[in-house]
Amino acid sequence: MKNMKSCMCRFLLSALVLLFVILLSGCWDRREVNDVALVLASGIDKEGDGIRISVLIPLPGNMGGATGGGGGSGGKKPFVIKEETGSSIREAVAKLQRGLPRKLFLGHRRVLLIGEEYARSGVDQMIDAVTRMPENRLTVFVAVTKGKAIDVLNANTRLERFSAEAIREILQSDSSLRVTLKDVAGQAITTGSDAYLPYVQLKETSLARQQAEDITVSGYALTHNSKMTAIAKGGASVGIRLLSGKFKPYILTLKGKNGGNTTLGITSAIVRIKPIIKNGKPSFQINVHSKSSIEEDMNIQRNYDDIGQRIEIEQLVEKSMKQDIMKALKLMQESNSDVIGFGQIANRAFPGLWQRTWKHKWDELFPNCSFAVSVDNKLHRIGMTKENLAKKEQ
Amino acid sequence: MPGKGKREEKLDQQTIAHYKEVLIEPSINQNKRMLEEIFRDCSDAVFREFTMENGPDALICYVDGIVLSTAVDEVLKSLMVLQGNAFDIGTIAKNTLPVVQTSTAEQYGELLTAVLSGDSVLLVEGSTLALVLGLRGTEGRTVSEPETETVVRGPREGFNEHLRTNTSLIRTKIKSPRLKMKSFVVGTETKTDVVVSYLAGIADPELVQEIEDRIKRICIDGVLESGYIEELIQDEAYSPFPQIQNTERPDTVAAALLEGRVAIIVNGTPFVLLAPFGFWQWLQASEDYYERFMAGSLLRILRFIFLFIALLTPALYIAATTYHPEMIPTSLLLSIAASREAIPFPAVVEALIMEVAFEGLREAGIRLPRTVGQAVSILGALVVGQAAVQAGIVSAAMVIVVSLTGIASFTLPRYNAAISIRMLRFPLMLLASVFGLLGIVIGVMAFMGHMAKLRSFGVPYLAPVAPISFSDWKDIFIRAPWQKMNRRPSFMNVQDQQRQQDASSIAVDKGDEA
Numbered sequence: 049m050k051n052m053k054s055c056m057c058r059f060l061l062s063a064l065v066l067l068f069v070i071l072l073s074g075c076w077d078r079r080e081v082n083d084v085a086l087v088l089a090s091g092i093d094k095e096g097d098g099i100r101i102s103v104l105i106p107l108p109g110n111m112g113g114a115t116g117g118g119g120g121s122g123g124k125k126p127f128v129i130k131e132e133t134g135s136s137i138r139e140a141v142a143k144l145q146r147g148l149p150r151k152l153f154l155g156h157r158r159v160l161l162i163g164e165e166y167a168r169s170g171v172d173q174m175i176d177a178v179t180r181m182p183e184n185r186l187t188v189f190v191a192v193t194k195g196k197a198i199d200v201l202n203a204n205t206r207l208e209r210f211s212a213e214a215i216r217e218i219l220q221s222d223s224s225l226r227v228t229l230k231d232v233a234g235q236a237i238t239t240g241s242d243a244y245l246p247y248v249q250l251k252e253t254s255l256a257r258q259q260a261e262d263i264t265v266s267g268y269a270l271t272h273n274s275k276m277t278a279i280a281k282g283g284a285s286v287g288i289r290l291l292s293g294k295f296k297p298y299i300l301t302l303k304g305k306n307g308g309n310t311t312l313g314i315t316s317a318i319v320r321i322k323p324i325i326k327n328g329k330p331s332f333q334i335n336v337h338s339k340s341s342i343e344e345d346m347n348i349q350r351n352y353d354d355i356g357q358r359i360e361i362e363q364l365v366e367k368s369m370k371q372d373i374m375k376a377l378k379l380m381q382e383s384n385s386d387v388i389g390f391g392q393i394a395n396r397a398f399p400g401l402w403q404r405t406w407k408h409k410w411d412e413l414f415p416n417c418s419f420a421v422s423v424d425n426k427l428h429r430i431g432m433t434k435e436n437l438a439k440k441e442q
Numbered sequence: 443m444p445g446k447g448k449r450e451e452k453l454d455q456q457t458i459a460h461y462k463e464v465l466i467e468p469s470i471n472q473n474k475r476m477l478e479e480i481f482r483d484c485s486d487a488v489f490r491e492f493t494m495e496n497g498p499d500a501l502i503c504y505v506d507g508i509v510l511s512t513a514v515d516e517v518l519k520s521l522m523v524l525q526g527n528a529f530d531i532g533t534i535a536k537n538t539l540p541v542v543q544t545s546t547a548e549q550y551g552e553l554l555t556a557v558l559s560g561d562s563v564l565l566v567e568g569s570t571l572a573l574v575l576g577l578r579g580t581e582g583r584t585v586s587e588p589e590t591e592t593v594v595r596g597p598r599e600g601f602n603e604h605l606r607t608n609t610s611l612i613r614t615k616i617k618s619p620r621l622k623m624k625s626f627v628v629g630t631e632t633k634t635d636v637v638v639s640y641l642a643g644i645a646d647p648e649l650v651q652e653i654e655d656r657i658k659r660i661c662i663d664g665v666l667e668s669g670y671i672e673e674l675i676q677d678e679a680y681s682p683f684p685q686i687q688n689t690e691r692p693d694t695v696a697a698a699l700l701e702g703r704v705a706i707i708v709n710g711t712p713f714v715l716l717a718p719f720g721f722w723q724w725l726q727a728s729e730d731y732y733e734r735f736m737a738g739s740l741l742r743i744l745r746f747i748f749l750f751i752a753l754l755t756p757a758l759y760i761a762a763t764t765y766h767p768e769m770i771p772t773s774l775l776l777s778i779a780a781s782r783e784a785i786p787f788p789a790v791v792e793a794l795i796m797e798v799a800f801e802g803l804r805e806a807g808i809r810l811p812r813t814v815g816q817a818v819s820i821l822g823a824l825v826v827g828q829a830a831v832q833a834g835i836v837s838a839a840m841v842i843v844v845s846l847t848g849i850a851s852f853t854l855p856r857y858n859a860a861i862s863i864r865m866l867r868f869p870l871m872l873l874a875s876v877f878g879l880l881g882i883v884i885g886v887m888a889f890m891g892h893m894a895k896l897r898s899f900g901v902p903y904l905a906p907v908a909p910i911s912f913s914d915w916k917d918i919f920i921r922a923p924w925q926k927m928n929r930r931p932s933f934m935n936v937q938d939q940q941r942q943q944d945a946s947s948i949a950v951d952k953g954d955e956a
Contacts, residue, residue: 078765080788081779155767
């Protein structure tokens with residue numbers, strides 16, 4: 049009995065000692081939410097030889113949380129932007145941290161903006177700094193800004209509390225293609241494909257008492273070997289969107305002969321890219337099957353009962369889409385940016401040939417590839433009326 | 443003969459066991475002196491001497507208040523007025539007395555036990571046997587609605603403190619001679635009646651034997667509530683999990699008996715014990731079986747979810763906000779950060795303050811007289827509410843977490859299980875504050891390991907999930923329709939598996955096809 053008791057005592061004692069050992073580690077990674085500075089978005093700019101990073105940090109105290117009302121309309125901005133320069137990204141972040149009472153926390157960064165100047169010098173170095181830290185999200189949306197990234201970060205959009213929120217919403221909406229850091233890195237490391245990033249810029253609303261800055265996606269930055277080489281805007285950007293395979297509905301306006309423009313919505317498009325070998329060189333057949341719907345028709349005389357007129361519209365849409373795709377292809381070939389990954393498409397179709405010859409000289413092959421584009425469009429919806437309601441009865 | 447030495451003089455300080463060997467004297471006077479000695483200073487003990495018609499002297503002895511005095515009067519009447527000519531105990535019992543329950547006692551041990559239990563004892567001059575008359579009648583509470591286990595649909599009657607009432611409530615539910623009620627007396631001083639009830643032919647005889655053995659092994663001075671028995675016969679005393687169920691509802695007991703479980707009814711308490719008791723029974727409310735099966739199943743799933751909420755929410759909140767802020771959606775984290783901006787404490791201290799305050803309020807609510815309960819609930823709403831937030835002591839998010847946890851712990855139909863969940867929340871919170879999510883995983887794994895090891899009267903605590911037996915799963919996560927539950931739970935080692943004929947299910951299948 050006595051023996052058992054001492055045995056029990058020893059067991060309890062050792063359990064206690066083990067407990068102390070566990071507690072010795074303390075609260076290792078503990079950080080309270082009011083001791084961290086949540087970074088919602090950050091920007092990277094080129095600054096001389098070095099780098100200027102900027103971070104957007106929300107101020108919970110100014111957000112009018114549980115106790116206040118109003119929701120931060122009292123003039124005080126609910127966020128601050130801090131910036132610092134350094135010869136590398138992490139160095140700049142560390143220097144920035146020295147001046148901050150709260151620990152920078154990057155786990156909630158959803159937007160990473162890259163200044164155009166920095167993007168042109170190459171984004172591959174930046175990818176390392178982001179991916180090496182476990183805190184960072186690889187699903188952060190990446191975009192190239194016209195001008196300085198910090199200026200876009202500092203935009204006062206007024207619709208959202210933080211510009212970061214506005215940028216994030218725009219980058220994942222239909223007006224852009226969702227491009228995350230993971231996508232950029234994946235495309236950048238693969239031979240036979242290059243990365244593309246949304247190109248965002250500020251647009252000022254200068255209406256009296258309504259001054260605001262909006263952030264729009266005006267095109268796509270094309271890269272070659274991680275260096276930004278061109279910007280696809282207008283028709284070329286539409287072409288990139290179509291070819292990228294991430295179709296998002298968009299609007300197309302046809303110029304009418306009698307001054308009556310017609311606006312259509314392209315509601316779906318299936319793009320098939322088929323590689324073929326022509327004279328020993330890779331060549332691509334691009335077939336697009338799209339559906340469109342009439343959204344507005346300024347031509348009062350239009351009669352949708354007439355199949356001829358409908359076919360005419362379909363053909364005009366096909367022509368326009370083909371032009372956009374050709375523009376995009378031309379821009380890509382000029383800047384040698386294979387952002388669609390034609391090289392990889394060729395690789396999948398002719399793996400042997402790709403491994404032996406094409407892979408090593410894709411940079412020379414791609415600008416000389418030939419493309420055959422055919423678009424088939426179906427007008428499948430004309431809206432709730434078949435003719436303009438204001439049309440005079442005959 | 444009474445014990446030797448010094449003790450002999452103080453007969454009134456002996457236990458009943460002491461009188462096991464003391465035989466009843468043939469002389470009434472001697473017996474009366476003896477009894478008066480034993481019951482010295484017991485003003486409720488009554489000794490009534492009388493002479494039987496045409497016969498010898500007799501003495502009737504009982505404890506006032508626990509006998510049916512009208513019936514005793516009736517006995518006296520028949521002895522003093524209507525007595526025939528037979529004077530030995532056997533004939534009196536057979537011919538004269540209008541009493542249903544009679545037995546004889548030949549030594550003082552039996553006699554005293556009977557008297558103290560509410561029986562009346564008749565002693566006749568010249569007889570060494572005493573006649574025990576079962577004329578018990580205590581004042582008790584009437585059968586009323588059980589307060590701890592209320593239902594929307596289901597029987598409204600509950601047990602009370604009277605053993606016979608309780609057994610009768612079960613007997614009226616199960617009218618079968620297979621329903622056995624084995625009687626035991628536990629407690630050297632209290633002599634509490636304990637009844638072990640089971641359905642012969644269904645319950646595992648080894649289980650019944652084991653429970654009987656454990657009850658017989660109890661050697662304690664008093665048993666005032668079934669909780670004494672529960673603690674003294676449970677498998678693992680140092681476990682946070684209850685291994686024996688208690689209930690106030692006769693229908694719950696009847697259902698358990700039909701599943702091959704054993705009920706232990708203790709005199710003086712409305713709480714009847716049911717064993718074995720496992721984890722999955724925590725979530726089975728009697729109403730699951732009375733509502734239609736879809737409602738029953740959904741409510742059970744809801745309870746399952748709330749079990750985890752009650753156990754984990756504060757720990758998860760602490761872990762997520764202090765170690766894994768990346769897990770929380772950005773805008774929610776910003777709201778939490780905004781509400782925590784002015785809070786002086788770390789999340790774990792904040793959580794502990796609130797949880798302890800809430801537990802205190804709950805305890806106060808139970809202990810306080812009902813008339814001041816209102817005041818407590820008003821104060822409680824202020825403490826665990828807006829006032830605490832506005833004072834900047836706790837954050838609004840924490841108030842939500844604590845309230846949710848509180849509500850969740852009330853959804854468990856078994857109060858003793860809910861208490862263990864409430865207890866285990868605290869170590870989990872501490873683990874979460876030191877190790878984050880890893881700590882919670884460690885804690886939950888430890889609890890699960892302990893549960894897997896635990897047994898309740900030989901039945902694994904997590905049965906039928908671990909060890910697995912799929913055929914019993916019809917009444918675990920869901921409550922299957924009655925037509926489909928043809929078998930009794932096999933993990934209870936029931937003797938007779940068949941609950942109903944399969945024919946009824948065939949009829950249902952035909953209905954489905956139509």
